[in-house]
Amino acid sequence: MPITAGRASGREVWAVMSALAAGALLTACASSEPEAGAGAQSGTGTAPKGSPSSVASGQPSAQESPVSFESLEDLFDTVDERLDCPKQDRGEHFFMVDGAPETGLPGRQCGTGVLMSWSDDPAVVEEAVQLLHSGGPVPMAAGNEWFVADVTEVxxxxxxxxxxxxxxxxxxxxxxHELGGTFTAG
Structure with a gap:
C-alpha cells in the first residue's frame, strides 16, 4: 500500500503493520539464523533541541536516569517536545500482540515514519518491539515500558x-540518551 503525503489512516497503518508481521512470519519459517548485515543505519535526523548524545547501541544511558511515563499520551508529549512531530500526522495505531487488549497495544504516530507505544506491562512492550524488528532494521529508543521506533526505511x-x-x-x-533508555540501530 503506497504511503502518500498527508495523514495515514488507521487502516493504512494497520495494513503496513500487518505486512510487517506477515513478512516476519515468512522469514522466521525460512530460516532460524539471524540475517547477516542487518545492522546500523546512519542517522538522518538532527539532534533533539539542546541534546548532545553518544549512546552505545543497546546500552542504557549512563548520563540520565530513566524517565518514567504514566501513559501513552505522556510519552507522546515528551517525544513531541523533543522531536517536534508534524501537526498533521499524529494518529493512533495498534500493535496486535499477545497479552494486549483485544484491540491491540495502543500506539501513536509522530509523522508517518515514527511510531511509539507505552504499556505498564513490559512483556507486551517487548513483544511489540520484536514484531517491529522482525520486519527489517528499525532504529529504536526504548525503556522497559515504552519505545519510539523509526520505521521509515521499512x-x-x-x-x-x-x-x-x-x-x-x-x-x-x-x-x-535524554530519556535514560537504550538505543538500537536496527
Whole structure:
C-alpha cells in the first residue's frame, strides 16, 4: 500500500503493520539464523533541541536516569517536545500482540515514519518491539515500558515510495540518551 503525503489512516497503518508481521512470519519459517548485515543505519535526523548524545547501541544511558511515563499520551508529549512531530500526522495505531487488549497495544504516530507505544506491562512492550524488528532494521529508543521506533526505511521498502511526513528530528539515539533508555540501530 503506497504511503502518500498527508495523514495515514488507521487502516493504512494497520495494513503496513500487518505486512510487517506477515513478512516476519515468512522469514522466521525460512530460516532460524539471524540475517547477516542487518545492522546500523546512519542517522538522518538532527539532534533533539539542546541534546548532545553518544549512546552505545543497546546500552542504557549512563548520563540520565530513566524517565518514567504514566501513559501513552505522556510519552507522546515528551517525544513531541523533543522531536517536534508534524501537526498533521499524529494518529493512533495498534500493535496486535499477545497479552494486549483485544484491540491491540495502543500506539501513536509522530509523522508517518515514527511510531511509539507505552504499556505498564513490559512483556507486551517487548513483544511489540520484536514484531517491529522482525520486519527489517528499525532504529529504536526504548525503556522497559515504552519505545519510539523509526520505521521509515521499512515503509519505504514495503511501499517503494518516500515517507514524506517526519518529525523535525529523527535522532532516536539522542532521544534514548535524554530519556535514560537504550538505543538500537536496527
Amino acid at each position: 515503509l519505504q521498502t514495503q511501499s517503494g515510495e518516500a515517507v514524506v511526513s517526519l518529525p523535525e528530528s529523527t535522532d532516536l539515539e539522542s532521544l534514548a
